[in-house]
Amino acid sequence: MSNYVFVIDQKKTPLKPVHPKRARQLLSSGKAAVFRLFPFTLILKKEVPNPDIHPLTLKIDPGSKVTGFALVTDQGEVVWRMQLEHRGGIIKKRLEQRRALRRKRRSRLRYRQPRFLNRKRQEGWLPPSLMHRVQTTETWAKRLIKFCPVQEIWIEKVKFDTQAMENPEIDGKEYQQGTLQGYSVREYLLEKWDRKCAYCKKENVPLQVEHIHSKSKGGSNQVSNLCLACERCNQKKGDKSIKDFLKKKPTILESVLKQAKSPLKDASAVNATRNKIVEVISQHSSVKTATGAQTKMNRVRLGLPKEHCLDAACVGEVETLTILSHQPLMVTATGTGGRQKCQTNKYGYPIKHRPLRPIQGFQTGDIVQVDIPKGKNQGQWTGRLCPYSDGNCEICPKGRKRLGTKLSYVSRVVHQKDSYKYRHLS
Incomplete structure (x- = not known):
């Protein structure tokens, strides 16, 4: 069963969410109308004397x-x-690309002395x-x-609490500088090693905390020396050196040593x-x-x-x-889209200019209903819109390829672009 449906009254006061079956009854009887598609919300057409509000x-x-x-x-x-x-990962990648382009362009066109101590970040940045x-x-x-x-x-x-895991005896002023208090070492390792055995990559099996460099040969209890292993691999390794144990598996050896030192980003x-x-x-x-x-x-x-x-x-x-x-x-x-009106190539030089948005009141990402009167795509279609400045557009219906048509055939906007893409997990 899908999510319950949100309901608001004529004054847009939120009421108790209703069962999807009850929502269909309200729509079919004309007592409510669709107010918003995502999240799906109904608005009542008549005033409710005693509204049903459950916190x-x-x-x-x-x-x-x-x-x-x-x-x-x-x-x-x-x-x-x-x-x-x-x-967040996409934002970081694009900022790095923009920084690289800016640096290359400045070095080619002119030299500017570096600036220092003239920028201050706000508190809590x-x-x-x-x-x-x-x-x-x-x-x-x-x-x-x-x-x-x-x-x-x-x-x-x-x-x-990575600092307490590295040094369990830390306390007082030293501990005040630590972060991430409250999680056990085992839970940290489960996240770090993706809940898999570090040696055989088995999933959904009981995992044991394993010392990469065994304690009997001078290994420490620091979290950088710990991993997770299934019972079979743990017993098979024993107090062997990690290099001797995985000498026939150089790829796994390299990944284990690399991941052991890597932080949990x-x-x-x-x-x-x-x-x-x-x-x-x-x-x-x-x-x-x-x-x-x-x-x-x-x-x-x-x-x-x-x-x-x-x-x-x-x-x-x-x-x-x-x-x-x-x-x-x-x-x-998905983001609101770039504000850059001049599109550049991979070297940072302009190649074309993008049109101003919106185009005839539509933006890329709007979910619209299109009525195509003739042609091989004749019929009523609903999907995401990509408008063009020449008056044409493309629509992406669910489960079909893109359809090319005219902006004049758009009958109504079902859901305006809001920087998010939606789907239901069946």
């Missing part, structure tokens, strides 16, 4: 690449779920790739508050943004925080699979959960 709890599981959202009732019913995929995660999470929290009666918000603050990104997310969302509603260990304990106790939106439902104080939504909304951040 909900919004739970958020922030992640480096994917953030989970869940709406839970007081009885523990999960009525709405969503997974938001961030684009975050890189654009990390600030994007904060802003998209805040955007969806505000949307859900707008369309459903959210009483409070629970946010998971994931922490990996995703955990670092979450740790850098966790306080900022709580700060910005607390401006819109009351916020409570929970630990990642508590979330995992709730998920394991309830026997739920590992999913971001289910992790979100397990955040905070949970006694029992009833999953009423088995088809979460999958959202991918």
